[in-house]
Structures are given as structure tokens and as C-alpha cells.
Amino acid sequence: MKRPADFDEPNCREVIVVGGGIAGLSAAIYLGRAQRDVLVVDSGHSMAKWEPVVQNYLGFPNGVGGEELLKNGRTQARRYQARIVRDKITNVSSRKSIFVLKGRRKTYRTKRLLVATGIFHLPPEIPGVKECLGHSMFFCKDCDGHRVRGKRIAIVGQNNEAVEYALGMLHYSACVIVATNGKRALWDRQHARWLEEYEIPVARKHIRDVLHRKRKIRALKFASGQDAKIDYIFTTRGDIFYNQLAKKLGAKIDSDGQIKIDQCMRTSVPGLYAAGCVTPANCQMIIAAGQGAAAAQAINRDLFEESLASHALRRFREAQLEQDKTVPEISKSKPKRRKK
Numbered sequence: 001m002k003r004p005a006d007f008d009e010p011n012c013r014e015v016i017v018v019g020g021g022i023a024g025l026s027a028a029i030y031l032g033r034a035q036r037d038v039l040v041v042d043s044g045h046s047m048a049k050w051e052p053v054v055q056n057y058l059g060f061p062n063g064v065g066g067e068e069l070l071k072n073g074r075t076q077a078r079r080y081q082a083r084i085v086r087d088k089i090t091n092v093s094s095r096k097s098i099f100v101l102k103g104r105r106k107t108y109r110t111k112r113l114l115v116a117t118g119i120f121h122l123p124p125e126i127p128g129v130k131e132c133l134g135h136s137m138f139f140c141k142d143c144d145g146h147r148v149r150g151k152r153i154a155i156v157g158q159n160n161e162a163v164e165y166a167l168g169m170l171h172y173s174a175c176v177i178v179a180t181n182g183k184r185a186l187w188d189r190q191h192a193r194w195l196e197e198y199e200i201p202v203a204r205k206h207i208r209d210v211l212h213r214k215r216k217i218r219a220l221k222f223a224s225g226q227d228a229k230i231d232y233i234f235t236t237r238g239d240i241f242y243n244q245l246a247k248k249l250g251a252k253i254d255s256d257g258q259i260k261i262d263q264c265m266r267t268s269v270p271g272l273y274a275a276g277c278v279t280p281a282n283c284q285m286i287i288a289a290g291q292g293a294a295a296a297q298a299i300n301r302d303l304f305e306e307s308l309a310s311h312a313l314r315r316f317r318e319a320q321l322e323q324d325k326t327v328p329e330i331s332k333s334k335p336k337r338r339k340k
């Protein structure tokens with residue numbers, strides 16, 4: 001039996017999720033289980049792929065690979081009839097409450113659109129660093145602070161955030177330095193005072209490259225010829241938010257580039273939702289998954305209300321009454337009396 005919304009909009013999906021990372025897959029599982037016609041369009045570059053062992057995701061006491069989490073998420077979503085296709089959406093428009101998505105391979109149409117396109121953490125511009133991403137070069141102390149306890153840590157950055165990162169890392173290690181990589185320090189006086197007060201060394205020289213072996217950082221090599229023995233690098237260079245589709249549709253974006261949402265992950269554009277790192281969520285997998293689920297619930301409710309208002313549910317029910325058995329069988333035998 002077809003679902004209610006299929007009656008009025010052929011060739012148009014009930015929901016399209018752009019982005020098959022952690023937030024998008026979580027939404028697809030919920031929407032599939034809610035019997036919605038859901039399509040996930042994904043270009044295949046989830047940040048989760050960078051993490052070899054996720055240690056902070058509920059239910060995996062021994063950790064789980066980011067790739068494995070994604071693979072299982074796809075299998076789980078498909079189990080509930082969510083379709084997942086590989087494509088990159090390059091343009092979007094809306095016409096009469098229908099979103100039209102232009103992909104590199106195909107054009108898609110949908111009534112509800114969830115943008116779960118994520119972000120890109122910019123690594124420091126230092127030769128040798130990229131090879132160590134997710135192994136000894138990190139972006140997030142909530143994700144990775146715990147695994148670097150007692151190690152030698154360099155925070156590469158030159159702003160207030162870098163100073164606060166260094167202060168925060170003191171919980172995990174006594175050996176923390178800030179490396180500005182030859183750039184002018186932009187931190188304010190208060191942050192400069194904290195660096196002095198907490199005796200955090202600052203390396204101001206240009207970093208020529210990073211010495212590493214099997215993705216494990218050994219040292220920072222400065223242009224001056226000196227080395228600093230370091231085990232891990234964190235950086236505060238910033239993020240690129242993949243917000244273009246929401247922007248194109250007129251959604252409000254904050255000054256950092258994050259898509260503004262309400263508690264139900266609704267953007268300022270009717271029918272358009274956003275979830276995961278592209279919103280003001282703290283960029284964590286479990287939060288992205290939770291937001292994806294919350295967005296899916298809101299979309300499901302929204303479609304339900306629409307089907308009542310448009311009488312699509314009514315027409316669906318009429319078809320059910322014609323085709324299906326709609327009344328449970330009632331037994332004719334009387335209940336036995338209990339003996340006194």
C-alpha cells in the first residue's frame with residue numbers, strides 16, 4: 001500500500017537527505033522506520049572516515065572505526081528501505097513548496113529537505129601534517145584529549161582559541177606548548193597573561209615540517225633548524241561549513257557559517273531542515289546522530305500534519321478500506337464462566 005504523500009506528488013520524494021554522514025544516516029534510519037519515502041544523496045566524504053578508533057560513541061566500550069560506523073549506518077538505513085545514492089548536489093531551488101536538487105548525475109525533487117552536509121576542519125599548512133590526521137594530528141579536545149594523556153602536545157594556532165585550547169589541555173598533560181608557526185600572535189592581553197601565568201611555552205618560529213613515522217608525530221622541525229619533540233598536534237585553524245545549499249534557499253546563517261536551526265532542526269525556510277556539524281552543534285558524532293534523529297522526527301510530524309490538511313491521509317485510508325482487511329476478527333464464543 002502506497003503512503004499518503006505519494007497520491008499527490010509523483011516523481012517527488014517525501015524526504016531527501018543531502019549528506020550520508022553520521023547525521024544524515026541517523027535521520028534516514030528514523031525516516032525509513034517511519035515508513036517515509038527517503039533518499040540520501042551523499043558525495044562520500046564524511047569526516048568520520050578520518051577517525052580510526054572512535055572512543056566516545058555510546059555502546060562501543062572498545063571503540064569503533066569511523067568507517068565501520070558509517071558502513072553499519074548505511075546497512076541499517078537500507079534495512080528500513082532508505083535509498084542511498086552517490087552524487088554531489090551542486091545547486092538547489094524551490095518551486096511551489098518543492099525543492100529541486102541538481103546533482104552531478106541527476107536532478108531530484110522533494111517535499112522536505114534535510115541538509116546534513118557537515119564541515120571541513122582545516123589542517124595546519126605544514127608539510128607532513130596531513131598524513132597524521134586522526135592518528136597524531138587532531139582538531140577536537142573533547143574527542144581526542146583523553147587519548148593524549150601524559151604526552152607532549154603542541155597547539156598550532158595564534159588566536160585566543162589556541163590559548164584556551166592549551167589551557168584546557170593541561171587537564172590531560174603537563175607538557176603543552178603553543179606554536180604560532182611564524183605567524184603574528186593575535187591573542188588579547190588577558191590570554192597573553194594566562195600564557196605567562198600558567199607558564200605555557202610559546203614557539204613563535206616558522207615550522208618547516210613535521211617529523212613522523214607510521215603516522216605518529218615525532219617532532220616539529222623549525223625553519224631555524226631546531227626540533228621540538230612532540231607526540232601530538234592540535235590545531236585551531238578553523239572550519240569550512242558546507243552551507244551553500246541552505247544559503248541558496250535563503251536560510252539564515254550565523255557569522256561563523258553555521259546554519260541557524262530551532263530545537264526541531266528547522267531552518268528559517270519552511271520545509272528545510274539541517275542537522276550535524278553544519279549547524280551550531282558541537283562537532284561530535286553522537287550529537288550529529290542525535291540531531292539527525294530529532295530532524296527526522298520533526299519532518300515525520302510535519303508530513304503527517306500535511307497529510308491531514310491535504311486529505312492525503314484520508315484518501316490513503318479510503319484505499320485501505322477498499323483493499324485491506326481493516327477490522328480484526330472477533331471471536332464468537334462466549335468467555336467461560338469461572339467455577340465458584
Ligand SMILES: Cc1cc2nc3c(=O)[nH]c(=O)nc-3n(C[C@H](O)[C@H](O)[C@H](O)COP(=O)(O)OP(=O)(O)OC[C@H]3O[C@@H](n4cnc5c(N)ncnc54)[C@H](O)[C@@H]3O)c2cc1C
Binds near residue numbers: 050055275
Ligand atoms: C580527524 C577527525 C577525528 C574525529 N574524531 C572524532 C571522535 O573521535 N569522536 C567524535 O565524536 N567525533 C569525531 N570527529 C568529528 C566527526 O567526524 C563529526 O562530528 C561527524 O562526522 C559529523 O557528522 P555530520 O553528519 O554532520 O558530517 P559528516 O559525517 O562529515 O557527513 C557529511 C556528509 O555530507 C556529504 N556532503 C557534503 N556536501 C554534499 C553535497 N553537496 N552533496 C552530497 N553530499 C554532500 C559529505 O560527503 C559527507 O559524507 C572527528 C573528525 C575528524 C576530522
